[in-house]
Amino acid sequence: MGxxxxxxxxxMIPVFIGTTLLIxxxxxxxxxxxxxxxxxDKGADPATLAAMRHQLGLDQPILVQYWEYMKGIVLHFDFxxxxxxxxxxxxxxGDAFPVTLRLAGMAFVIEIVLGLGLGMAAGLRAGxxxxxxxxxxxxxxxxxxxxxxxxxxxxxxxxxxGWIAPNVSNDATWGELVAPAIVLGSLSLxxxxxxxxxxxxxxxxxxxxxxxxxxxxxxxxxVGVHLMRNxxxxxxxxxxxxxxxxxxxxxxxxxxxxxxxxxxxxFESIVRREGTTLVGLVTVLVLVYLFMSLLVDLLYAVLxxxxxxx
Amino acid sequence: xxxxxKTAPVPDETKAPVADPSAVVKADKARSxxxxxxxxxxxxxxxxxxxxxxxxLLLITAFPGLFTSAxxxxxxxxxxxxGKPELSKIGSPEWFGYDGQGRSVYARVIYGTRASVIVxxxxxxxxxxxxxxxxxxxxxxxxxxxxxxxxxxxxxxGLPFLLGAMVVLQAFTDRSIWVVVFALAFLGWTQIARVMxxxxxxxxxxxxxxxxxxxGASTPRILFRHILPNVMAPxxxxxxxxxxxxxxxxxxxxxxxxxxxxxxxxxxxxxxGGSAQIRVAQHILIYPSIMLSITVLAFIMLGEAVRNAxxxxxx
Numbered sequence: 001m002g003x004x005x006x007x008x009x010x011x012m013i014p015v016f017i018g019t020t021l022l023i024x025x026x027x028x029x030x031x032x033x034x035x036x037x038x039x040x041d042k043g044a045d046p047a048t049l050a051a052m053r054h055q056l057g058l059d060q061p062i063l064v065q066y067w068e069y070m071k072g073i074v075l076h077f078d079f080x081x082x083x084x085x086x087x088x089x090x091x092x093x094g095d096a097f098p099v100t101l102r103l104a105g106m107a108f109v110i111e112i113v114l115g116l117g118l119g120m121a122a123g124l125r126a127g128x129x130x131x132x133x134x135x136x137x138x139x140x141x142x143x144x145x146x147x148x149x150x151x152x153x154x155x156x157x158x159x160x161x162g163w164i165a166p167n168v169s170n171d172a173t174w175g176e177l178v179a180p181a182i183v184l185g186s187l188s189l190x191x192x193x194x195x196x197x198x199x200x201x202x203x204x205x206x207x208x209x210x211x212x213x214x215x216x217x218x219x220x221x222x223v224g225v226h227l228m229r230n231x232x233x234x235x236x237x238x239x240x241x242x243x244x245x246x247x248x249x250x251x252x253x254x255x256x257x258x259x260x261x262x263x264x265x266x267f268e269s270i271v272r273r274e275g276t277t278l279v280g281l282v283t284v285l286v287l288v289y290l291f292m293s294l295l296v297d298l299l300y301a302v303l304x305x306x307x308x309x310x
Numbered sequence: 311x312x313x314x315x316k317t318a319p320v321p322d323e324t325k326a327p328v329a330d331p332s333a334v335v336k337a338d339k340a341r342s343x344x345x346x347x348x349x350x351x352x353x354x355x356x357x358x359x360x361x362x363x364x365x366x367l368l369l370i371t372a373f374p375g376l377f378t379s380a381x382x383x384x385x386x387x388x389x390x391x392x393g394k395p396e397l398s399k400i401g402s403p404e405w406f407g408y409d410g411q412g413r414s415v416y417a418r419v420i421y422g423t424r425a426s427v428i429v430x431x432x433x434x435x436x437x438x439x440x441x442x443x444x445x446x447x448x449x450x451x452x453x454x455x456x457x458x459x460x461x462x463x464x465x466x467x468g469l470p471f472l473l474g475a476m477v478v479l480q481a482f483t484d485r486s487i488w489v490v491v492f493a494l495a496f497l498g499w500t501q502i503a504r505v506m507x508x509x510x511x512x513x514x515x516x517x518x519x520x521x522x523x524x525x526g527a528s529t530p531r532i533l534f535r536h537i538l539p540n541v542m543a544p545x546x547x548x549x550x551x552x553x554x555x556x557x558x559x560x561x562x563x564x565x566x567x568x569x570x571x572x573x574x575x576x577x578x579x580x581x582x583g584g585s586a587q588i589r590v591a592q593h594i595l596i597y598p599s600i601m602l603s604i605t606v607l608a609f610i611m612l613g614e615a616v617r618n619a620x621x622x623x624x625x
Contacts, residue, residue, distance in 0.1 A: 018465035026477050143607035145558045148599040248470030286468050
């Protein structure tokens, strides 16, 4: 087990370097200039611009910049400085990240509870009314883009019924985040429900299920232990990559409900060509993604004893 | 929006329709996978509905002038924005009301179809060709080629889809339909590559591939004449479903102001514009949203129907 984890961690290094280098290249080959942007329409004299670029290290070749940047992250946990505000990116992250983590975490819990619940309800009654209702419902959810769903939720629950405030306050309390979290998690919820439903309906027909029934085990145990344990693997695979996707996809939901999370920060840094901030934020998202996929692989062994990591 | 292309295999849902007895008799005659799939599709109401919708959408894409006489880009300020939708006047410019600049919302909904459908189809073609090629080479040759190409795929897979597309799009000042297609395809090809790689690895051990090799067939011939037709099914399924997902992604990017730009008419941009008037003139927001959702729904339903027809497990 320990050796497996160590090997996986080593394998992550090239992927991590590749992904961060890719985003770095993409950001730094963008036209436009964050330094010039600081001075607005009037502009500044070329010597000042050159001096500032030199100070920020922007006059170095790209690969040198990348090397310096990664050295900063690994050695000093230094993600660089936001050019416009002069704040360290770690500060900016520290403000925005907890909010997004709370939002994505809530969406994730909603997705697991409702998605698994609906999927089980449908899978155990495959072909009957419940099943068809769940299938049509989830198909509709998948078809409605997130921002449209956000507007529906906002106009029904905020404007018509007045149950929620249309915008989340700066504190972003748990209660305020419920509606945004439902909107953010809805698409994945539908996928989880469908995935659970299909694997359960398939496994219901398997030999071990017949054996379990024939042994006279109580239904709770058959479904809860034998069926669930075997049906969860594809669902776990999906869920594992989804937490990172939820955080990256929060751009739209955060904009809709005015949540001050990393989505807004990312959007702003793309528009302003704030390379360092953007690369820092994406680096964190990539780390979350890599960590979650490792966790998923380890969970496989827990769920299925046939999978062993020597 | 959760990462759109990383849709885990969406479960199959419609039950395979029960074949009527006459069909079973006819089926005794050996049919190819595709012939079989076609028989299956014709009886699937998911397929019938989605194919009908898609034919209409393609007609609108090709000939928007057939559906409305109004222009989507010129407006008359006399009709300034509160023109209430007149739902009885089907097909007339005032059907869905007017927007802030006095342009007919109905005409904009009709002309907006083109951008969405073209982006969806073009991105799907591009990712299928590129991802399919990468996946095929990686699966067939294995060894260091596989290690290299899979590593390459994993690097792109680690990037958040929407964020990556936003960064790519920001690099272009003049964002036409083809720029959006490039941005989505640039990040979207990984899923097809993985599906293709898996399918090729399974099929390359088959006897018929060995036989072709023993007969001295060249590598391109083995790849394109023997392997390709046998790995098409899973690739087509993933491609059809992701078509709807790309349409949704384009709308999201345009909604954020990073996708298509005026004068191209796009539902995403119109929804974004309408969101500012959500309290006073909801029709500007509602109709493009409905049309967008129906379009995505049509393509996703088609993908599901095709999967059920091609997946032998559902028979």
